[in-house]
Amino acid sequence: MNYGPLVFLAAFLALSGSWVGFVVAPNFQLSTLQETNTIGAGVTYPLGRPGLAQQGLQVYRANGCVSCHSQMVVQERTMCEVSLTDFGTNFVAVESALRGINSNYNAQVINELKKSLPKTIVFDTTKQKADATVKLINQAGAKAQVVVTPSGSDIARGWGRRRSVAEDYLYDDPVMLGGLRVGPDLANLGSRLPDVNWHLRHLYAPQTEIANSTMPPYRFLFETRKIGSVPVAEPLNLPSGLVPTGYEVVPKPEAVALAQYLVSLRADVQLYSTPFSTPPAASGSGSGISSNAPAVK
Amino acid sequence: MSNPIRSKAAPTSPQQEDLASLAHVPIWLFVLLFLLTFWGMYYFDQNSGWFNVQVYTPYRSVAELKLYQPPAGGGNERGKAVYENICALCHNVDGMGKPNQAPPLVGSEWVLGSPTRMARIPLAGLAGPITIKGVEWNLAMPAMGAALSDDDLSAVLTYMRQSWGNKASAITPEQVKAVRAELSGRSQPFTSDQLQQIP
Amino acid sequence: MSQKKSSPPKGGPRTVEAGYHSPPSWVFPLLSLVAGGIVWLVISSGFGMVASIKFHSAGFLADFEWLTYGRVRAAGSTAFIYGFCIPAATAFALCQFASLSRSRLPLPGLVLIGTVFWNLGVLVGVGGILGGDLSGFDHLELPGYSLPILFTGFLALGVWGCLALHQRENSGLEIEHWFSLAALFWFAWILTTATLLLHTFPLRGVAQSIVSWWFTGNLTVVWMGLAGLGAVLSLVRKSTTVVNRNLGLFIFWTLLLFGSWVGIPAAAPVPAWMPVLSKVFTALLLVPVLGVFVLLARSRFRFIDGQGSGFAKLSAVMFVVFGLILSISAFFGFEKLTQFTWFNIALEQLGSYGFFGFALFAVIYSEVPHFSGFAWPFPKLIKAHLALGAIGLILAVLPLMAAGLVQGLDMSNPTVTMVDVARNTLKFLRPATLGELFIGIGHLLFLVNISFLVANFARRKATVLMARLHFPGAAEVQS
Structure with missing residues (x-):
């Protein structure tokens, strides 16, 4: 029996399987994504980038920035905490409820706790346990709430509040996610470093902004010219010594566009697929992104 | 020599072999294949969210994702x-x-x-x-x-x-x-x- | 093709002055396809060196817009994959098909057209990349406008391959022919898909990245696996007692079935089913990899004596190592440590250079003397190339893997700043640069050898042509 045609058919089916699975199916599933209203706030997301930032995306592509920077935040787990927000009036009931959670809560500790509300009373637990605890506390007349926090080393670095999802890239073309992190992830660069001028100075001479940075300078995106040779100019405010006296460094349109693009990188709204909650206020620094941006001089 | 291309022997006529001689594949390779396939199906079932467009790692199912949503109602x-x-x-x-x-x-x-x-x-x-x-x-x-x-x-x-x-x-x-x-x-x-x- | 292969011609041009037979007209275009590939190989290692040095001194050539790290890296990888790998592998496949037939093959001009268009396409593409038109998609950095040129070239070569295959004398095919044929077919498929969905009608959002990952996975695992194994298996000395055909078909089919789903990283911002499915199939890749190991073990790692057998042995070993690391790392959450690190770059280099590049070197060194009728002018340079390549590969891959592991550990600790993460990898990148240098020197030796061989070939061809012009009757002796 000549089973050549059979081999060919089997190979064809095997290969078309992956084509259907990873080309056709994702396309049906993800290409039809629409802007959605974010959870609660009713803000439409995502919106396209402003025109200049879109041009900046092309500068980012043309210089191969994707070789060294990724644009996706990894979330390893989702942590739950319980935060006590209001002690209520029934001290005894609340005390016994708290003892039930953790036997270390004696009257002294609880009195300390009562002074500095809101306070986290249960750390790093599952959602079911957190919900049960909140119910227990509420029954005692106090108020508590569950705080849902995405976690992982990327999030601890302040690269984002949550993982990246398909919606974050809806209007980018090309989408450049990157696979190697020689430098930091840029998915939320605009939230950490919103200053366009910082980015311009950093592109011109990275080491002036971040000591010991291994990033190469992109001086060709700038023009060094005699002060006064062109009437309107917005020179960079660079440290002395980098530019000869009597000269100024002016960003070319590409540099401005690239900086605008970098500032426009923000993907931290809450979507159905990425639940999280902000810790209750007044606990001071506990909320929002703990900025771990590189040391800014 | 009529052709500088090295004359190669005709392939050992494959027609004489048939699919029954799959015995030439070591049996443990098949065992491994089935074990891995079983593991793969179990792993997919546990982690994939069954093709749901909302489920992203680290969430593993629609039910788990739903659990983490902020409470509805209560204005x-x-x-x-x-x-x-x-x-x-x-x-x-x-x-x-x-x-x-x-x-x-x-x-x-x-x-x-x-x-x-x-x-x-x-x-x-x-x-x-x-x-x-x-x-x-x-x-x-x-x-x-x-x-x-x-x-x-x-x-x-x-x-x-x-x-x-x-x-x-x-x-x-x-x-x-x-x-x-x-x-x-x-x-x-x-x-x-x-x-x-x-x- | 089995036992006869073990007695290749030894030393000196096979053709003797008295009985010279001019080779078929398709030999010269195929030879130039290979030679062009080797020129691109040298160019790619040049770009690789520049990119590598940029890591040690960020300011190196920083003021030339067309030499930024991103562009040079993309140009280097494009020159390697599209300039060398694809034409050389295709040339080998065509040579395999052509040698199944002893009659005169039709339309040799197609090979010439294919060679010219393909190299033109790569030239336009690499130029475009340096000019800032790179696409931003890994392994498909070529600008959109160069792809139709490449596709035309590939189509011409592929059609000719099918014609050659159609004229074969024995209807059955050896397993290595199945590998090469499927590689040709699947490459055309994935290139068409990627071109249409990334350039002509770009998809929305992250669907682009999925197609790009699918393309990369299929190029580096399925296509390279098929074409590379096709090359390596053709050099394995077949034992008469062990029939490996069915094992070969088993490998063939499982590689296609599992390998074609590899490539979507665990961290990808896509619904969980895609990375999970990709991970499962990556783990399943263990089956064909062990299959290849069994097949090689059965023939006791013996390769047909030829000048490329050293490369063939290394290549076979590298395939097994590459496949084992790739598939086993899917099991233990290893990707959490290695994602976004140099480890993946090193692993890819192990596969695409250690396995696939060496497989191509092996068949080129072994087969070119046979089908051109000319021996390698400098056999010692082949040994030098093998030594440089092996040392260079080890120097390039092992430190990068170590760098990746250190980088992964550092990145998982948020108190280490990214500047320190990058600085801590630098000491590993130095030996890697040295490795690149060794590899590059090896490529230069390769280029010297092929240039002299092509020159000999062309000189002979010109002599014959002259003779034919002067004594038309003499031409009838040929073929």
Whole structure:
């Protein structure tokens, strides 16, 4: 029996399987994504980038920035905490409820706790346990709430509040996610470093902004010219010594566009697929992104 | 030699072999294949969310994702989310305001007072001097709430009136709708004096 | 093709002055396809060196817009994959098909057209990349406008391959022919898909990245696996007692079935089912990899004596090592440590250079003397190339893997700043640069050898042509 045609058919089916699975199916599933209203706030997301930032995306592509920077935040787990927000009036009931959670809560500790509300009373637990605890506390007349926090080393670095999802890239073309992190992830660069001028100075001479940075300078995106040779100019405010006296460094349109693009990188709204909650206020620094941006001089 | 190409032997005629001689594949390779396939199916079942477009790692199923959603209802969650997204930038997450940016909302007579008066501020904006808890502020607030739906705006106003120790009545979407209808066509922000005249 | 292969011609041009037979007209275009590939190989290692040095001194050539790290790296990888790998593998496949037939093959001009268009396409593409038109998609950095040129070239070569195959004398095919044929077919498929969905009608959002990952996975695992194994298996000395055909078909089919789903990283911002499915199939890749190991073990790692057998042995070993690391790392959450690190770059280099590049070197060194009729002018340089390549590969891959592991550990600790993460990898990148240098020198030796061989070939061809012009009757002796 000549089973050549059979081999060919089997190979064809095997290969078309992956084509259907990873080309056709994702396309049906993800290409039809629409802007959605974010959870609660009713803000439409995502919106396209402003025109200049879109041009900046092309500068980012043309210089191969994707070789060294990724644009996706990894979330390893989702942590739950319980935060006590209001002690209520029934001290005894609340005390016994708290003892039930953790036997270390004696009257002294609880009195300390009562002074500095809101306070986290249960750390790093599952959602079911957190919900049960909140119910227990509420029954005692106090108020508590569950705080849902995405976690992982990327999030601890302040690269984002949550993982990246398909919606974050809806209007980018090309989408450049990157696979190697020689430098930091840029998915939320605009939230950490919103200053366009910082980015311009950093592109011109990275080491002036971040000591010991291994990033190469992109001086060709700038023009060094005699002060006064062109009437309107917005020179960079660079440290002395980098530019000869009597000269100024002016960003070319590409540099401005690239900086605008970098500032426009923000993907931290809450979507159905990425639940999280902000810790209750007044606990001071506990909320929002703990900025771990590189040391800014 | 008629051809510089090395003459190769004709392939050992494959027609004589048949599929039955799969025995030439070691049996342990098949065992491994089946074990791995079984593991693969189990792993997929446990982790993939079964092709759901909303389920991303580290969530493993639709049910797990649903569990982590913020509680529905209770108005305040919605109000809190809107507040933190829009208002908290200037008024701060704790409602205490920021110097030279926005006055506090905690204990403010404008927040705790008449609902229809309070609703006018986000819908049309506020400019010029205004006294809050005995302190005079002179800043301008744009019509931050004009783009919000009645539901979202009433939720966030209620959140302000009932959080951080504030205790005042809730504001309903109907009240917001009525105020919005009254203000249609208005492009100027309110001043402190104009607001005083609202009951 | 089995036992006869073990007696290749030894030393000196096979053709003797008295009985010279001019080779078929398709030999010269195929030879130039291979030679062009080797020129691109040298160019790619030049770009690789520049890119590598940029890591040690960020300011190196930093003021030339067309030499930024991103562009040079993309140009280097494009020159390697599209300039060398694809034409050389295709040339080998065509040579395999052509040698199944002893009659005169039709339309040799197609090979010439294919060679010219393909090299033109790569030239336009690499130029475009340096000019800033790179696409931003890994392994398909070529600008959109160069792809139709490449596709035309590939189509011409592929059609000719099918014609040659159609004229074969024995209807049955050896397993290595199945590998080469499937590689040709699947490459055309994935290139068409990627071109249409990334350039002509770009998809929305992250669907682009999925197609790009699918393309990369299929190029580096399925296509390279098929074409590379086709090359390596053709050099394995077949034992008469063990029939490996069915094992070969088993490998063939499982590689296609599992390998074609590899490539979507665990961290990808896409619904969980895609990375999970990709991970499962990556683990299943263990089956064909062990299959290859069994097949090689059965023939006791013996390769047909030829000048490329050293490369063939290394290549076979590298395939097994590459496949084992790739598939086993899917099991233990290893990707949490290695994602976004140099480890993946090193692993890819192990596969695409250690396995696939060496497989191509092996068949080129072994087969070119047979089908051109000329021996390698400098046999010693082949040994030098093998030594440089092996040392260079080890120097390039092992430190990069170590760098990746250190980088992964550092990145998982948020108190280490990214500047320190990058600085801590630098000491590993230095030996890697040295490795690149060795590899590059090896490529230069390769280029010297092929240039002299092509020159000999062309000189002979010109002599024959002259003779034919002067004594038309003499031409009848040929073929």
